[in-house]
Amino acid sequence: MGDKSSVLPLTLVDQLVVPGDVILDVSALTNRTIKLGGGLRQDADLITVTKAGRLRFSKPNKYWVESSQRRYVPSVEDSVLGIVVDSKADNFLIDIKGPAIAFLPVLAFEGGTRRNIPKLEAGTLLYVRVVKANPDTNPELSCTDTSGKAAEYGPLKDGFMFECSTGLSRMLLSSPTCPVLEEFGKKLSFEVAVGLNGRVWVNAESPSTVIVVSNAILKSESLSSTQQRILARKLLEKVQ
Amino acid sequence: MGLPNESGDLLSKMDSDASRRLFPLRFYESHLSISTRPDGRPLKSAREAFVGPGDVASADGSAMTKIGSTTMLAAIKMEIMTPSADKPDEGSIAVEFYMPPICSPLVRPGRPAEIAPVISKQLYDTIMSSGMIDLKELSLISGKAAWMVYLDIYCLDADGALFDAALYSAAAAFSFLQIPVVSLSEEGRLTIIPEEGNGNKSDKDVVNKGKRKLTISSLPFSLTCGLHKNYILPDPTSEEETLMETFVTVVLNSSGHLVSLYKPGGPVLAQTSTIQDCIALTRQRMTDLQKSLDEAITEMKVD
Amino acid sequence: MEIDRTDGRSPNQLRPLACSRGILHRSHGSASWSQGDTRVIAAVYGPKAGTKKNENPERACLEVIWKPKTGQSGKEEKEYETILKRTLQSICILTINPNTTTSIIIQVVHDDGSLLPCAVNAACVALVDAGIPLKHLAVSICCCLATCGHVILDPTKLEEEKMKAFAYLVFPNSINSILPEGSSHTKSKQLEDGLVTSVTHGGMSVEDYFHCLDRGRAATARLSDFLRKNLQSQVLGEGSKAG
Numbered sequence: 086m087g088d089k090s091s092v093l094p095l096t097l098v099d100q101l102v103v104p105g106d107v108i109l110d111v112s113a114l115t116n117r118t119i120k121l122g123g124g125l126r127q128d129a130d131l132i133t134v135t136k137a138g139r140l141r142f143s144k145p146n147k148y149w150v151e152s153s154q155r156r157y158v159p160s161v162e163d164s165v166l167g168i169v170v171d172s173k174a175d176n177f178l179i180d181i182k183g184p185a186i187a188f189l190p191v192l193a194f195e196g197g198t199r200r201n202i203p204k205l206e207a208g209t210l211l212y213v214r215v216v217k218a219n220p221d222t223n224p225e226l227s228c229t230d231t232s233g234k235a236a237e238y239g240p241l242k243d244g245f246m247f248e249c250s251t252g253l254s255r256m257l258l259s260s261p262t263c264p265v266l267e268e269f270g271k272k273l274s275f276e277v278a279v280g281l282n283g284r285v286w287v288n289a290e291s292p293s294t295v296i297v298v299s300n301a302i303l304k305s306e307s308l309s310s311t312q313q314r315i316l317a318r319k320l321l322e323k324v325q
Numbered sequence: 326m327g328l329p330n331e332s333g334d335l336l337s338k339m340d341s342d343a344s345r346r347l348f349p350l351r352f353y354e355s356h357l358s359i360s361t362r363p364d365g366r367p368l369k370s371a372r373e374a375f376v377g378p379g380d381v382a383s384a385d386g387s388a389m390t391k392i393g394s395t396t397m398l399a400a401i402k403m404e405i406m407t408p409s410a411d412k413p414d415e416g417s418i419a420v421e422f423y424m425p426p427i428c429s430p431l432v433r434p435g436r437p438a439e440i441a442p443v444i445s446k447q448l449y450d451t452i453m454s455s456g457m458i459d460l461k462e463l464s465l466i467s468g469k470a471a472w473m474v475y476l477d478i479y480c481l482d483a484d485g486a487l488f489d490a491a492l493y494s495a496a497a498a499f500s501f502l503q504i505p506v507v508s509l510s511e512e513g514r515l516t517i518i519p520e521e522g523n524g525n526k527s528d529k530d531v532v533n534k535g536k537r538k539l540t541i542s543s544l545p546f547s548l549t550c551g552l553h554k555n556y557i558l559p560d561p562t563s564e565e566e567t568l569m570e571t572f573v574t575v576v577l578n579s580s581g582h583l584v585s586l587y588k589p590g591g592p593v594l595a596q597t598s599t600i601q602d603c604i605a606l607t608r609q610r611m612t613d614l615q616k617s618l619d620e621a622i623t624e625m626k627v628d
Numbered sequence: 629m630e631i632d633r634t635d636g637r638s639p640n641q642l643r644p645l646a647c648s649r650g651i652l653h654r655s656h657g658s659a660s661w662s663q664g665d666t667r668v669i670a671a672v673y674g675p676k677a678g679t680k681k682n683e684n685p686e687r688a689c690l691e692v693i694w695k696p697k698t699g700q701s702g703k704e705e706k707e708y709e710t711i712l713k714r715t716l717q718s719i720c721i722l723t724i725n726p727n728t729t730t731s732i733i734i735q736v737v738h739d740d741g742s743l744l745p746c747a748v749n750a751a752c753v754a755l756v757d758a759g760i761p762l763k764h765l766a767v768s769i770c771c772c773l774a775t776c777g778h779v780i781l782d783p784t785k786l787e788e789e790k791m792k793a794f795a796y797l798v799f800p801n802s803i804n805s806i807l808p809e810g811s812s813h814t815k816s817k818q819l820e821d822g823l824v825t826s827v828t829h830g831g832m833s834v835e836d837y838f839h840c841l842d843r844g845r846a847a848t849a850r851l852s853d854f855l856r857k858n859l860q861s862q863v864l865g866e867g868s869k870a871g
Contacts, residue, residue, distance in 0.1 A: 589714040
């Protein structure tokens with residue numbers, strides 16, 4: 086790809102980019118708003134890359150860089166898996182693998198009032214939504230969806246949680262369903278919760294299922310979709 | 326009305342001392358825009374430099390320098406040592422730069438300043454690179470005895486451009502250095518004769534008679550320039566050093582050779598033209614520094 | 629006019645480069661970078677909450693720890709730490725994660741000349757691996773000046789000791805841009821000309837220094853290409869070694 090740098094494509098979309106690359110000149114677009122996702126920033130008239138990864142574009146105007154990391158940077162509307170660290174009068178303190186501890190207000194549960202504050206002990210695993218993510222303050226979480234319903238959010242009981250890269254968790258959440266999960270889903274019954282912060286929780290009736298699924302997920306990061314299917318089928322044969 | 330304008334209005338209404346503390350960067354840039362610096366200097370001029378003997382009685386050579394209010398005291402102590410086996414006819418130099426708590430509110434007792442060892446290393450490298458001192462000249466008896474030169478520089482007041490002032494004081498201390506008289510005893514051991522006891526010894530015992538000064542071939546002089554946006558601001562004060570983040574230190578020796586060009590990162594990238602400007606400014610500065618040092622040396626001789 | 633190099637390289641030739649990312653399991657980003665026998669491992673931890681004392685909490689703070697191959701760290705390591713910290717500060721976007729600290733740990737595996745440039749390159753790859761937001765990348769090269777005035781690149785330890793002077797230079801990487809070649813945007817042009825860091829040892833004439841600068845700048849284009857290919861191949865998961 087470096088060889089082609091002399092003959093540059095008109096757009097870098099779907100190409101692999103590294104920090105410093107200029108992907109767009111805003112002054113060239115007249116009267117158009119664009120939305121920038123992770124890994125991009127505006128530098129005067131130019132849009133430049135800040136992280137290495139693949140540049141993605143979604144119509145009409147969204148650009149972002151897809152990359153994989155071990156550390157999570159909170160972003161609004163992400164569903165993440167958090168661990169309760171401590172509880173204070175107004176907030177639960179939650180570790181979401183980010184640079185700062187996140188706050189979960191004690192009233193941010195479905196029908197939450199002062200009288201029915203849930204008891205969450207330190208170490209509890211929660212499936213939560215990021216509500217506020219300003220760099221200058223601690224991120225804020227919620228255990229409800231935008232309409233105030235509990236949806237799937239809340240404490241996760243039993244099961245097994247493991248950490249992975251943010252790229253892997255994004256792959257697991259992508260649609261169509263990730264091949265590994267799809268193959269296992271045909272034969273086994275299990276539950277998964279995937280946090281965009283690089284945490285995955287798996288639960289099933291038998292511990293052996295949990296182990297097989299977890300290992301398969303961890304192994305699948307660097308595999309193509311066909312390879313994932315083969316891996317899943319092989320493992321399934323062994324289990325059954 | 327945007328926020329920047331409001332604070333701009335506020336700035337003009339405010340007492341200058343208050344604005345200096347509250348909006349240091351804006352205060353500073355408003356000065357730059359009218360081609361002056363907060364201490365009244367024009368943009369491209371360095372502060373006045375002063376150099377004089379350091380009056381450290383216990384040292385063999387000492388010097389005190391001031392650049393603006395940055396004050397350095399350098400002292401050289403010479404000791405006899407056995408030279409290392411791989412370089413039998415060379416002496417050696419050790420440089421140490423100290424930042425005691427007296428020099429700045431940022432240095433607390435018990436917690437040495439992080440920058441001090443870095444400046445020590447830089448000074449040592451610069452002195453060695455400049456070719457100012459011929460290490461062979463520090464040899465007394467090849468393979469047996471040579472001078473170990475301890476150069477200690479104390480920062481008494483840290484108000485920016487520490488390296489420049491420290492290097493200047495080092496150059497001056499070497500210029501003022503009087504090598505102590507050494508005598509050879511019957512057992513073949515060398516000892517330093519104290520100044521007063523000089524007359525009692527017979528002249529033939531003295532090894533280094535008539536060689537009390539180092540030949541200093543070319544002195545290094547340095548100038549640190551801060552880069553801020555498109556401005557090149559030589560000789561920053563400590564206040565300016567907190568506002569700017571990019572510095573270029575150029576060291577030239579008296580023959581015009583480049584001894585060191587030190588730019589440790591910084592958000593402003595140096596273009597070739599910027600580097601040329603910095604070198605040109607250092608050339609100008611060098612003549613000033615050299616002149617005041619020469620004056621100080623002649624004064625010393627008169628005394 | 630050519631000068632003989634003990635390893636038979638031409639003056640402009642760099643030693644074989646190798647780089648791998650994500651080699652440490654527990655760090656948030658890691659990289660190993662080697663140029664010939666010189667090899668450095670860099671690890672990045674963070675961003676972690678809070679800044680160190682005397683640092684501006686309104687910005688992200690970087691902390692560099694330099695571990696020598698053997699022994700305690702002394703003045704030289706302190707100097708390297710300072711230079712590396714300031715160099716990396718200039719490429720990181722410090723306003724994105726204010727009041728956090730990112731630690732960069734450099735472990736020297738073997739020093740055979742051009743150590744600081746090697747560490748800068750390793751640290752840069754490790755920062756990319758950790759996903760720390762960067763303005764651009766930095767590539768570093770050592771230029772050595774022979775007594776006769778010739779410049780050789782990427783010297784070994786022996787060559788560094790033998791030569792009159794050498795300069796460690798850091799430049800921004802050459803970037804891909806959608807802007808047409810020679811466009812009116814002077815900013816990106818300036819970026820490529822700019823010098824991030826310069827550290828020199830030994831005396832040289834001013835002309836020689838600018839000569840080094842030109843040669844170094846020319847060589848960084850090759851380094852940038854290597855860096856880009858490497859980062860791209862590993863994004864694809866095509867393996868961990870290139871070049």
